[in-house]
Amino acid sequence: MDAQLPALVIVVPLLAALLVPLAGRRAAWGLVALALLLAFAGCVRLLVRAHALPEGEAIRYALGGWAAPVGIEYVVDRLNALVLTMLSGVAFLVALWMRRSTAREIRPPAVTGYYSVFLLMAAGLMGITITGDVFNLYVFLEIASITAYVLIAMGRRRQALYAGYSYLILGSLGATFILLGIGHLYMATGTLAMADIAAVFAREPQLYDSSVIRTAFAFFTVGLALKMALFPLHGWQPGAYAEAPSATSVFLAATATKVSAYALYRVAFTVFGVRFLETGLPVVRDALLVMACSAIVVGPLLAIRQHDLKRLLAYSSVGQIGYVVLGLALHNADGLTGSFLHFWNHAAAKGALFCVAGALAYRAGTTQVAALKGLGRRAPLTAMLLTVAACSMVGVPLTAGFLTKWYLARGALEAGQWAVIPVLLASSLFTAVYAWRLLQLAWFADEDGPVAEDVPWSMRAPSLVLGAACLVLGVAPLALPVAQAAAEALL
Amino acid sequence: MEDLILAILVALALAAVRLKDLLGAAAVLGAYSLLMALLWCRMNALDVGFTEAAVGAGVSTVLLLAAVNRVGRREQGPGVSPLLKPALWRLAEHRAALAERPDRPLLSARTMALLVVGLTAAALLYGARDMPRIGDPAAPANRAGSVAQHYLRHAPADTGAANVVTPVLGDYRGYDTMGETIVIFTAALCVVLVLRQAGRWRGPKEAP
Amino acid sequence: MRSTDSLIVRYIARRSVPFIQLYALYVLGHGEDGPGGGFQGGVIFASSFVLLGLANGWGYGRRAAPARLLDPLLPLGCLIYLGIGLAALLAGGAFLEYGALAGSDDPEVRRHWHHYGLIGIEVGVMVTVSAAMATLFFEMARPARVQARVDRVGEEADRA
Amino acid sequence: MSGAVPLLGGLDLAGLGPGLPPLVCLLGLLGVVAARRRPNLREGVSLATAGVNFALVLWLYARHRAGETLAWEGFSLAPGLALSFRVDALGLVFALVASGLWILNTLYSIGYMRAHDEPRQTRFYACFALAIAAVMGAAFSANLFGLFAFYEVLSLCTYPLVIHAQTPAARAGARKYLTLLLGASIGLLLPGLFLVYHLAGTLDFAPGGLLAGVAAADGTLVLAFLLLVYGMAKCAALPLHGWLPAAMVAPTPVSALLHAVAVVKMGVFGVSRVVFHVFGPETMARIGADDLLVGVACFTIVVASLIALAQDDLKRRLAYSTVSQLSYVLLGVGLGTGAGAVGGLLHIGMHATSKITLFFGAGAIYLACHKTRVSELDGIGRRMPITLTAFAIGALSMIGLPPTAGFVSKLFLVRGAAADPAGAVVLAVLVASALLNAAYFLPILWRAFFRPLPAGTEAGVHEAPWPCVLALSLTALGTVGLFLGHGPLLDLARAVAHAAFGGAE
Amino acid sequence: MPVALAAAVVVILLGVLVLLRRVIVGPRLLDRVVAVNVIGTKTIILLALVGYLAGRPGFFLDIALSYALINFVGTIAVLRYYEGRVRRGEPVEEEA
Amino acid sequence: MSVLEIVAAAAIGLGSLLMLATAFGVAVFPDFYTRLHAAGKGDTLGQALVLAGLLCLGGDLTLVVKLVLIVFFIFIFNPTATHALARAGWVSGIVPWVRGGQDPGAPREPGA
Amino acid sequence: MGFVVTWLLLAGLWLGLSGFFDLIHLLFGAVSVTFVTALSHRYLTAGGPLGRGLRRLFGLLAYSPWLLWQVALANYDVLLRVLGIRRVDPQVVRFRPGLASEFGKVTLANSITLTPGTVTVEVAGGEFIVHAIAPEAAADLAEGAMVRRVRRLEGSA
Incomplete structure (x- = not known):
């Protein structure tokens, strides 16, 4: 069974997603949780195995028994094992978290369908991550996208439809660009397997000068930037996060854009290769650097002005994705390590924050920031969660967020990009401003908000795990060795 | 022959875009799909052509029409199905607001779309510079040792198809x-x- | 959606249904030999119901392909596909390695099983695609009157 | 307490060494939260934590005196980024002062909070415990990162203390407090940290300065120095002092904590660390950073004293006095002479003890008769003799008159200044400052003791509750005691100076 | 023979080109639909011809056959919704 | 070139020309209904001719069956579609054009 | 019985289309034909005795050559009008051909549409509304050869 793990971690959620519509409502939730638990266990096992592998090797799984260029191959190395574990872990926690929340936010007959779509999205995101084939990546990107549109559109307010719709339009545009990129890539190399394409590049370095390859890379970059809501292509994101049902927001915000960022890393480093970034098309690198930096600054600035907690968090995500991309733009070991750490760090922090928003929606029926008033008294654990996660977002030392900034700053200094440092600091300051506003309301408000008591334990416990992760990841460097090894392997 | 088909395709696409009546646009797009499928077949991509015909000309036209019909009902007044309305409404309102306001934003939705299309087209043209010709046996996708060659050589033996x-x-x-x-x-x-x-x-x- | 009032269109649409469906299955069955396969076959199969719904009225078409039937068929097709993949996995091969189902190393036998696997998954694809396309159509084209009833029933169910 | 205490299957508890005080304080935090529904138990836990903590520090001090090297590797967050702890003389100065006064501060708090029947007391004590944990962590941190981390934690966990009253004024003050401190630490300290790491490749403190052997342009080093010093805005060097008076809106025990013990001393302690163990005196001298620091300190001393003179609000006057006094420490460590360093470091303890007495006094006055302005204090010395006597002792120490603690540190400062080539200016500043101190403290005493009470208010004025009085009496005694028995502190300060400047004192 | 086939294809394509005038000019929606329908039926033939040109008539005829079905469905669909518009009393032509 | 091939070529040529003609018909006829005449008929025969020509080119049974089937479908579907179009025009109130531009009035009995 | 006939009809169609006669294709074909028949044979054989349906089918086969000829004529006609040789002078006529069955009406309507100069516009009840491109095309509709033939075809029931 161990050998079959790479396939199973994807297939099991898929299978469950197909069975859920046939199962009853109660059994459905159990199935979701079980499937995601199994997937998580599998991913952890894969992470352990991948980390134990010698440098430069990966776990390979040939789907259909056809080895790579002929068939589709799953490749698990340290980097994507890291992302996979994050994905399945968050998905599992959200699955635990969402039972009560969906019961309140989703119309009862649609709940099983919602679960099914949720599982499909989780499987889709994991599929994007695990695959070693550019076209297969696109297929799972489609699954993840379509499900995301609907998971958003199922929000209770009318605006949810609009939010889902605008994501649909922009997401499809992005997906189209990615497909164009794949097409160009295939045209120039004649193969779709990532490793094989890389081999072609190694064999024929003159391909780097080909306009086909350059166009392909540009398409990939723009398409994935759209999908990951990289400033200034983030237009779809705030509405989507704000209007979606709580469980969707938690999962989407914690994982979705990061997977696109991961895909960009894969494409840039594994497929095109570092040399292409350095010599082939350096302008893209500079453009990414500028975009990442503007995202890092502008995201929190926009967040400061928001009155809706989910919208505020969404804008903050706009900034946070900048951190994830920054490593790519710096492309040295420290910068990459910082970005890879951020996959986990931000997932934990943003997941926890959206859990707070979900708790607010559950208890208060609103996600207005003002509803946080008195949270510290009525729901102290949730308020603690908010505090810890917000500190992590700011990058307070001893929380996970600090490590990200530390490595990114090191990477920036190493790369000679001094200007990045003020950007990082400014972003921390802006983040501190809105985090402070939230905490102020939660702990130091005089009058009480609409929250009467804390959410049920079935919601509290999973979200606290995320909050604890913010602290644990900040003190005990669980992900660090893997992230560092992954960064070094990419370069 | 291909040039003729392409010219027709472009004309149809322009007609579809120009038509304000979505019903007509959907119909025109159906014809577009049929010709597109012809082009696929002409390039020997039979399965693609088949799919384009079955889906593009058939089902997707029908679904498009059904959607247009649902949305079009907004002109009817009360008792209206609410689906999709908010989205398109908002878009319509947005456009109306843009038209009314003298200080409209620098880039209207239309300009934006034009920009995107223009850039994409430019990128595609740039990319086409080094593209191999269609069916070029020396192209990376076709040359000996490529995956495509492998498929062609081994598929029947592997699967009997x-x-x-x-x-x-x-x-x-x-x-x-x-x-x-x-x-x-x-x-x-x-x-x-x-x-x-x-x-x-x-x-x-x-x-x- | 009421039926179209044209007797001729209604008549022709009804009569052509079996032919369209048979043709769809032909497309499915000869996917290995010619163009087409489960996807195209599924779409054509579904278009027979679409035609019925268009020409003879939404209700007429929906009776031919009721939601009760289509809803479970939707995941069923994918389940067939996944099931074949998992069967291969359990038989000791990789996921979707149809040859492993043969349980023998003889290339000839394995080739046959590859063929059977292909047919199997094409059937799965067709089931899902036709159910999906028909569902899409009937959901999208649902007349306002029926939609209002659905909404009402839904809201009553919520209240209960 | 010597040797390994086996716990949890071989975990060497004593081996945690310098890690123990912060951990104990964290345990205290948990205890406070757990006992939130039983005030007596809660306060008991607070007091016990403070006591155990002081005992632990004393134990560490004893073992350090015995020549043991005490260190705990702690957690490694990342290569080059670790939370590790080591006991050294400089840290012990800070830890001893802080943990010792903490007990009294806790005692005082209990009296103050109960008398006032303040709301949100659990939050108050929890944050207190976290604050002392941060102080202990910072004192024993073996690297710049640990110092920075605990510095930040201290900023954050004192914010709820400042905003405690949650009145509009408290909110405004707290906002200014956090904005300035966080802004400085994120905007200046953090980049300084990055820069140091980038230059040296390590953040571990080293006796001669971790930047000692680093080849870098002087300008860069000066930049790093300024980033670090001003990043530690808690040292309240002008012009980043604004948070300090603003934070006066907090309850008095908090002000005492902020301005005497924890927060401000964290600032000057941090600067001392930077001077001695990040840059090292040699590098400092080479790049001219010492003169820079002295200049800043002199400027702050004079200007802040002048501002204090104009304040009518008692606590604000004390606050500006603190701003000025803190720069004595900066002056001392910046002088670049052994005696100066000793004087500066001693002043950490001396000023802490005297200033806490002053704040306790101010708080007691407020508790007893709700007076906050200097102009209202007429004649209360006669109704509150203990409080005002203690206050007077504190004030004398501020001015630097014997037999109070302030005299000792100022004496060393003067000796240090005399040894400095440019000492004349410094000496002038010291003298001027002493005069200014006298000018704003003596009128208070004059009013309290020699002016009659305004008619009609006699009934309302009496001594504060006994824990308060006890606490401030003890600190006043301590102020005098440190004049007499400053030996241990002096030894530690000398050890630091010796390591930095060799034998010359 | 191929020449004849190719010539026929070109002739029919020219026909399509002529029909485009109706598609673009209209003036009514139905005029466009007529033209589109005719383009569709012509495409069936085009496909058959192209199939013979390519030497794989069987495969192409499969597709042509499905075209015949699909084109019908498409036309019926357009008219169906057009008539729905008429029945609801909406203006049938939205274009000014 | 065999006789059959010549017949085929002729049929294909004729058929394609017919289709071109109907295209012109659709383009030049004065109103919607008259255009339908062109669309509904010319196409049907043109297509049948072309397919018949292809039939002459021979092939195996399936080819023949398919060609016949296509012709069959065209003969069924084309007039039905034409009728549906005409009917749609009729119910939506498109007034038939008549020569001289006079009011067509109500539908007349034949020959009246 | 309708099932069997439909099955046979579809099976014949399948064999003609398929062209493969190996076991797996035949098996698949049999399954397909059975499935489609079971699902949809009612659309073919509903509404009338089986014998009538068969007779109509064969009648239709006999009718088609004549129709084909008419179609050819129609095209000639349209061609002339396109080329401007004959005048376009449309009119709309209505008449009652007196057909009872759907089958008859549909056959006639489509025949009319295919033949010279006429397009069936509407069939409502027993009445046909036809658009004729020229008066002479409309003239012999009501009692023309076509109506007679269709009536015979229908009447064979």
């Missing part, structure tokens, strides 16, 4: 096809979820 496309889709890259099937499933499920849930729901009745 005469049409190479089928084993490529169903066997060598069967996993992709599984993914696509799941996409279809997802799409249907999603539409069911959204459309059967179209009525407004305010949550369970007990006080939160």
